[in-house]
Each structure stands twice: as C-alpha cells, then as structure tokens.
Amino acid sequence: MDSSSSPLTFAIVGCGSISPTHAKALRALPPADARLTHCCDINTTLAEAFAKQFDLKIASFEELLADPAIDVLTFCTPSGLHASLGARALAAGKHVVIEKPMEITAAACEPLIAAQRAAGCKLAIISQHRFDPSSQQVRGAIDRGELGSLVLAEARVPWHRSQEYYDSGDWRGTWALDGGGCLMNQGVHTVDLLLWLAGPVKTVYAQMRTAAHERIEVEDVVTATLTFANGAIGNLMATTSAYPGFPAYLGLHGTQGSAVIEGDELHLLAIKGRDTIHGKTATAHALQVATGGTKSATANASAIPATAPADGAWAWGDAHREQFADFIRAVRTDGTPLVDGVAGRAAVALINAVYESARTGRVIILAD
Template sequence: MTEKIRFGIIGCGVISDTHQSQIRDIEEAVLVAVADENPDKAKALADRADADWYVDYRELLKREDIDVVCILTPSGSHKSITLDAAKAGKHVICEKPIDTTLEKAYEMIDACKKANVKLSIISQHRFDSSTIEVKKAIDEDKFGKMILGQAAVNWYRSQEYYDSGDWRGTWKMDGGGALMNQSIHTIDLLQYLMGPVESVFAHAATLAHERIEVEDVAVATVKFQSGALGTIVGTTSAFPGLSARLEVFGTSGTAVIDNDKLTHFYLKEAAENLTDHYGVEVQNLVKSSDEEQGTGANDPGAISGNSHREQMLDMISAIKEDREPLVNGLEGIKPLEIIAAIYQSAKTGQPVSLASIRQLKTVQ
C-alpha cells in the first residue's frame, strides 16, 4: 500500500470545504487536522472531515504526522503562516494570491527554499482540460504568432459579502478587490497562454459597493513581450454574476474559454476553402463537453474542486519525486506582478512596466 501524504488545513472559511473534499477523494492523501481562530468554524470542518481541530494553527504545526498544510486564510496573513510552516518542516499549498506584496511573496519563497520544503500556489485552472489543450496547441506552434488576448471576469459580490468580515475589501488583508480576488485566475491564464507581460495601462474604481478600500471594477490594456496586445476587465458589480471569459488569438488559431470550458477552438491547419477574404466556415474543434462545474460567479462556495484535486496530486508527486510543483512560488508571483502593475497604473494615470513593479515590490 502506498504511504499516504498527510495534510492539515489552516483557515476554515468558504474554500476550506473544497480542499477537504478533494483531499478526501485522493487515495494517497489523508486530512489529519484543521485550524481556525474561530472555534466554531474549526470544529464544524473537523466534524465533516473526521479530523482533529485547533484554534491556534501553531499547535497544528507542532504535529509530526502532518506533511503538507493548505493555507486558506486572508491573503495578508499568508506570509507569516508560510514562514511558520516552513520552519516546522511542512510543505505548503497556499491559496491565491501568494500574498499581497511581492516583497512578502519572495520572503515566502526564500523561507521554503531554505527549509527544503515545497511551495505551491493555487492556480488550479492551469490544470483544467481546456487550458491544457490550448496550451499544448500554442506550444506546438499551431496558433502561429500570438496577437491578442482578452480576459474578462464579470462577477458579482453583494455588499453583505464584503461586510461579512472586517478584512474583506481592505488593502492590508485582501490585497485588492475584483482583480486580486476574483480575476486573478483568469489573469494568470492570460499570461500563461499569451506569454510574459511587458506593460499595462489601467483604470480602477469603486462604483457599486460601500465601505471598501479596493476596486470593484477595473480595466486595463496589456502589451506582451512578444508584441501581442490584450485587455483585462474585472468586476464584482455585474449583477447577478456572469462569466469568466478568456479569448486568445494567433495568426493561425483561436480559442475561447468561458467559465472554465473550452467553447471555441479553431486552427487554420484544420480549415478548408480558405479563399474567402471575409472569413471562412471552419470546424469548431471543441470536443464533447466536460462535466458542468461551479464557477463562483456569484457564490465563492460554488467553485468546483476538480482542478484543485489535480494541483494537490501534483504536489504529492512533487514530494515523492523531489521536484518543484508545477505552480511553485515563482509561478504564483506572475499574476501578482500584473495586478500590482495595474494598480500602480490606475493610481498614477501612467503606463507601468512589469520591470518597474519588480523593483517596487509592492501592490498599492
């Protein structure tokens, strides 16, 4: 029998059920204990998962029968908990964003490296079948020269959502608004498929919610290092919550991923009758639909955990094979850099290069 990798969960909020249910469904994993400063939340999750529970996460970290901890706390606390986990010799899976500033993110990476533990940042949509198929085609040069990428997350969060925790909607603990919390996965996929971003020019505002410091709507134009162009739109004000949509275009291919599903996929190599200057009839290469998944458009608890499971399996393999996880700390920093540049551009009213953001090491 394969030895199981033993997990702990720190933070028993909305996303914790996704993590515990996926750990439960992995044959080579077992959830040992959970922790949350709210004892009711900790006990409730522990009861559902048949695990031990703690109020102080440091007590969980003292256990020798835990190999990996999933950090699911507010974004601004990720660094401090990761440093404690690394010191305790635990591998870390950290929910997005890696933290609220690049400076803290690099501290996390350095601490895990020095402690010889793995660090993986949840970017589960890289493990979606739709992403894998498009990425493969791009890497095989079937898209030709990449020319345009468009990311739009038109989601909805009520005022009650922001009022449900005094940390929500704050720069210190949330790290940002519609971009940092709701749009970060689609922004990550944009750069993952289109390539590195060179610069952005952006506007951001708080237009639909009260008593929050951060944006509930933002728009940005993007220039990629390849010369391709792009756009990013993110909001939590699109009642009642629409789609997260990613469109990528090359000279020889087009793909649209809508709510995590590949809805349009065209390759010029599969086209016939290319004589019409105004467009041609081309077969959509989309295969049979995957199982319907929750998207979180208006309910963060509705997010499907299937791709979380794939990322956890990657961490388990990384531990057993002694390699880096596919989405390690350096990969987790990439969407944070883009969002930091957008915030800086919105603040200054000027274009901002990613190179300058790396020097600033800040988000605000």
C-alpha cells in the same frame, strides 16, 4: 516519514468558505496518497464546525508546526496572512499549499520563496484552472505552435458580488488583508491563466473604480491595456458589479489560430487547415462562482470523485483534486509543482502593476 511511498498527512489552516473544497479534494485522492487529519482556525466556532463536518482533530497553529506526523499545511486564511504563516510552516519543515492569491504584494511573496528554498520543502499556490481540460488543451496547442504568433489576448471576469458578500467578513474589501478587490480576489485565477498561456506582460496601463459597493476600500471594476513580451497586445477587465454575473472569458488570437475558454470550458479552438472545435460556453460551477462566489459553488457541489469523469464533465473540486495530486507528485519525486511560488508571485506582480497604473495614471513597466 518516507514521503516517496507513504501517504502525505495534511492539515488545513483556516476554516472559511474555500476550506471545504480543499478538504473534499484531499479526501477524493487515494488513501495511499493523502490523509487529512487536522484543522486550525482562530475562530473556534468555525474550527469546531469544520472538524465535525470532516471528522478532523483541532489543533493550534503552533501544535501543527511541532507535530512531526504532519507533512503539509494548506492555507485557507485571509490573503494578507499567507506570507507570515506560510514562511513559518516552511521553516518548520512543512510542505505548503496556499490558496490564491499567494500574498497581497509581490514583495510579500518573497519571504515565502526564500523560506521554501532555504527549507528545501515544496510550495504551491492554488490556481486550479491550469488543470482544467480546456486549459490543458489550449496550452498543448500553444506549445505545439498551432496558434502561430500571438497577436491579441482578451481576459474578462464580469462577476457579481452582493453587498452582503463584502459585509460577511471584516477583512473583505480591505487593502491590508484582501490586497485588492475584483482583480486580486476574483480575477487572479484568470490573470494566472493569461500569463501561463500568453506569456509575461511587459507594460500595463489601467483604470479602476469603486462603483457599486459601500464600506470597501478596494476596486469593484478595473480595466487594463497590456503589452506582452512576445509583442502581442491585450486587455484585462474584472468587476464584481456586473449583475447577475457572467462566466470568466479568456481569448487568445494568433496568426494561425484562436482559442476561447469561457466559464472553464473550451468554447472554441480554431486552427488554420483544421475543423473548428465548438464547445460549451460554461460549466455549472463557473456560473455559480460568477453569480454567487465560492460558497455558492461549494453548496451546490456533490462529492468530488477520485478521478476525472470519463465523459469529460468537469465539476467543482475536480481541478483542486488534480492540483493536489500534482503537488504530491512533486513532493515524492522532488519535482516542481506546476504552480510554484515563482508563478504565484508573477500573478500578484501583474495585479500590483495594474493597481499602480490606475493610482498614478502612468504606464507601468514590469521587471523582467
């Protein structure tokens, strides 16, 4: 297929709680850009319900790999399956989109990157908050040097998940398939934004606990002190035990200005010599995710529009749509997706370092 002009044909692998957001985001794109035709899940009940909801054909994973009409597989499977499945798809000549996190360890990310480079296909990791207007505005200010030299970064994810959430799937809360708890599963988006906006982390010192949930192997509260390669220091906190759940927060403070993103909104942008921008504190969907998870935000979401709203009111799924659009541009122009495999691995590597520090009580130095 000539992907430079024809629509890319997508199939979704894994029909769990995040898959409807992928489906709605793809269907919101112009038909000339994307077609969603198939789904796949080892749970036939889930696959049948999902296929009925979105008028899709059901196929096995092997059938998807062998079908020359399918250009892209987007993976919504448990995290610990991403490398094995994604690498097979890349080797079969498919472009691949993977829901966060990329994998459960940085080492497990390597086969995906190697397979992508060998195949010459495109690989993207869902980290949709890079596409939020607030994130784009802050990144622009940083690129223009308007915050001066960064001195402090603060990242907080004070969310809540019920015991029922962890009990809803036997893979949840396991090291083998979830890869971690509140930081790997819930906090990875904020970790990615932190790295994208503040730059690489040099050292980590962390502590973690399983404080408020039963029948899970992983942490539900973690805190870390960070030093960045640019000389800044920072802190990172995540939990799923902060009832009733509060919006994620990212604060960046420099010698010439500060920026605060809270609940996906630009809460504050203060630059020396200019009027301070005061914005909202959180989107409705950010509050829903903080208190009830993706399922809550998806259940309360309306149809995703084809373009960003003129009034700037960002809704659940808009950022996913923009990330898929970025991925399609990369395929058509032979470019690099904004969140490629290298970026996806960086977020996982920082989280792995947090876990290693918490387990050993040592300061961990990250590789360059």
